[in-house]
Amino acid sequence: MMMYPADAAHPHERGPLRDAQSPPQPSIAREGGNPPQSRIRPIPRVRGSERLASALGWFSVGLGIAELAAPKTLSRSIGLRNRTGLIRLFGAREVASGLAILMHPDRSVGVKARLAGDALDLALLLAALRDTPASRRPRVAGATAAVLGVAALDALCAHRLERDARALPLAIRRDGTVRVEKTVAVNRAPTECYAMWRSLANLPRFMKHLESVTQTDPTRSHWVARGPGGLRVEWDAEITRDEPNQLLAWRSLEGSEIENAGAVRFLSSLSGRGSIVAVVMQYKPPAGALGVTLARLFGGEPQQHIEEDLRRFRQIMETGEVPTTEGQPAGRRGVMYRMLRKRDSLSLRNGEPR
Amino acid sequence: MKATCWYGKRDVRVEQVPDPILLNPRDAIVRVSSTAICGSDIHLYDGYIPTMAEGDILGHEFMGEVVEVGKAVRNLKIGDRVVVPFPIACGNCFFCERGEFSLCENSNPNAWMAEKMWGHSPCGIFGYSHLVGGYAGGQAEFVRVPFADVGPIKIENGLSDEQVLFLSDIFPTGYMAAENCRIRPSDTIAVWGCGPVGQFAIRSAMLLGAGRVIAIDHYPERLAMARDGGAETLNDAEVDVPASLREMTGGRGPDACIDAVGMEAHGHGLVGAYDAVKLALRLQNDRPTALREAIMACRNGGTVSVAGVYGGFADKIPFGSIMNRSITIKTGQTHVQRYMRPLLARIEHGEIDPSFVVTHHLSLDDAPRGYDMFTRKQDSCVKIVMRP
Numbered sequence: 001m002m003m004y005p006a007d008a009a010h011p012h013e014r015g016p017l018r019d020a021q022s023p024p025q026p027s028i029a030r031e032g033g034n035p036p037q038s039r040i041r042p043i044p045r046v047r048g049s050e051r052l053a054s055a056l057g058w059f060s061v062g063l064g065i066a067e068l069a070a071p072k073t074l075s076r077s078i079g080l081r082n083r084t085g086l087i088r089l090f091g092a093r094e095v096a097s098g099l100a101i102l103m104h105p106d107r108s109v110g111v112k113a114r115l116a117g118d119a120l121d122l123a124l125l126l127a128a129l130r131d132t133p134a135s136r137r138p139r140v141a142g143a144t145a146a147v148l149g150v151a152a153l154d155a156l157c158a159h160r161l162e163r164d165a166r167a168l169p170l171a172i173r174r175d176g177t178v179r180v181e182k183t184v185a186v187n188r189a190p191t192e193c194y195a196m197w198r199s200l201a202n203l204p205r206f207m208k209h210l211e212s213v214t215q216t217d218p219t220r221s222h223w224v225a226r227g228p229g230g231l232r233v234e235w236d237a238e239i240t241r242d243e244p245n246q247l248l249a250w251r252s253l254e255g256s257e258i259e260n261a262g263a264v265r266f267l268s269s270l271s272g273r274g275s276i277v278a279v280v281m282q283y284k285p286p287a288g289a290l291g292v293t294l295a296r297l298f299g300g301e302p303q304q305h306i307e308e309d310l311r312r313f314r315q316i317m318e319t320g321e322v323p324t325t326e327g328q329p330a331g332r333r334g335v336m337y338r339m340l341r342k343r344d345s346l347s348l349r350n351g352e353p354r
Numbered sequence: 355m356k357a358t359c360w361y362g363k364r365d366v367r368v369e370q371v372p373d374p375i376l377l378n379p380r381d382a383i384v385r386v387s388s389t390a391i392c393g394s395d396i397h398l399y400d401g402y403i404p405t406m407a408e409g410d411i412l413g414h415e416f417m418g419e420v421v422e423v424g425k426a427v428r429n430l431k432i433g434d435r436v437v438v439p440f441p442i443a444c445g446n447c448f449f450c451e452r453g454e455f456s457l458c459e460n461s462n463p464n465a466w467m468a469e470k471m472w473g474h475s476p477c478g479i480f481g482y483s484h485l486v487g488g489y490a491g492g493q494a495e496f497v498r499v500p501f502a503d504v505g506p507i508k509i510e511n512g513l514s515d516e517q518v519l520f521l522s523d524i525f526p527t528g529y530m531a532a533e534n535c536r537i538r539p540s541d542t543i544a545v546w547g548c549g550p551v552g553q554f555a556i557r558s559a560m561l562l563g564a565g566r567v568i569a570i571d572h573y574p575e576r577l578a579m580a581r582d583g584g585a586e587t588l589n590d591a592e593v594d595v596p597a598s599l600r601e602m603t604g605g606r607g608p609d610a611c612i613d614a615v616g617m618e619a620h621g622h623g624l625v626g627a628y629d630a631v632k633l634a635l636r637l638q639n640d641r642p643t644a645l646r647e648a649i650m651a652c653r654n655g656g657t658v659s660v661a662g663v664y665g666g667f668a669d670k671i672p673f674g675s676i677m678n679r680s681i682t683i684k685t686g687q688t689h690v691q692r693y694m695r696p697l698l699a700r701i702e703h704g705e706i707d708p709s710f711v712v713t714h715h716l717s718l719d720d721a722p723r724g725y726d727m728f729t730r731k732q733d734s735c736v737k738i739v740m741r742p
Contacts, residue, residue, distance in 0.1 A: 315460045318446040321378045328490045329371040331409035341722030
């Protein structure tokens, strides 16, 4: 089992985007005597908590629909009477928190809404337990036990989601801040990789969403990007840390449309011939969490973006070009082709600056 | 230009498509003089390789004349006669530097797709599904060749197309299959499948000093061709192959076994029916009959070299036999770029004349007929060469 330093903390615990300044090193821990690769943190298994959350989401939606559609039957089966209005209301609440879990980029929002709902349910049931005649009490007690059980699951799920979000290479916070991490092995020396990155005008050659980056003074630069749906966004950024051939960090200036920050560490690989380039980026889309959802709908996953960006970075560093088939001949295309090219819309033509 | 396009299972058509253009600085455009249908094209034709799309141009065995070069290609000039290797490789990455060209890290624009299916991505390949790049292939009048400064080999002697064309794939593929057997003098090598790759594996094993090659197939003309190459033959329609191999090797088994059949092996009996059902239900996409037999037949501590193409998941591989008997499995898409020069030298020295394998010449317009004939193995068809 690989160990990693306890101080390889996550920006979540250190306030908002400021972290990028003291470079955001979530997965890139501190310098040390270890070989460079061992400074990159292993990625935890998270599928358990994600799966549990979506199961709870579906459960919520299902229960909510039942409460909305058949409040009478339901209230009788748990030993309550004349509570159809309240049950309908609770049904709407269930559906809302279920949808929140299934659709909100931060699943824990919905799970916490469920927890709050559980508390309400319990309050109602306990009150009912007092007022219910003894004959129906076992039913109410049963329902109470069931709610307690689900509440325990909700609590467990919320806890796990929180824990995993701290360790994941992709994290989306409640306020919509997205953080992605990714490394790539490049068959070129750290000095060359650093030089390519330090000339910021090169970035659009491999970062698909960027149109241009113009250096305005030694530390400041102007960035133009295309957002989801072809929306143009611009901002100014400054270099916050520059350790030649080792580390480069930047962040957007105060008041930017899209707050963002990034850091790249250039590690020499074990063989000594190549590099491991480790990137951390954070950004906060204009409309917060809604913006993230929209970006996902129109522009794919942030994780995929950085993966393809870094692949192109390696291709340009090693071969001088970005391999492509864009513009080659073909016979008449059909549905299959369009399906296969979905993610390809992420790819640049020629890797030439536009 | 005219190009052979894939439209679905057993549906290829020769159609008019736009001419290719240079897309990158290291590209070249080649006017195709000869192109062949490969056994692995049959897997595409039969619909076994996922991520093919309507309109894809087929073909990964081709040669011709350079008619255009990108500004970064300095070793080729217009008019050069070249054979193009089927794997597309950059020559700069970790793997290319190790000579493992078919593992090139940079040449597959759809690497993410391959990573989903196989864990990591191999190189891009001409005309061989979008999983390996979706590159337009060479069964056409013209083809765009990426990284043209690394792959193509110039042919500057009087050798005919038929003599050098197969440097693009099947000769190096058969050769690598034999080389992977780590042949020592007097070794016995068994080869499953006497198609074009099998034929080159047989002859390569002889070139590499095998004492004896035993070739297995059930098409008489292919067995005859194998005998011409110096092999003893077993007709699997007539004899019990595993039992015969045992007897022929004093009960020990061949020192190495080559699977030159791949995913569409003809199964027999119960196991064959089992594979057919699983294939139909899409529970597996490979039918590893030859591979299973090769593993079981191989001697203790021997090598099973897999040249046949597999696409995804194969079932009932006797891994216990591999583990308990110290069998080595060697396989991979061929690192063609590594073999072209030495094998061209062998052709020039007259050690082998690869044109022996050609049984049919067609025009490119006849590609659909060629695919059909080769798939059904009609008219004693072993290898088809087409001229645009």
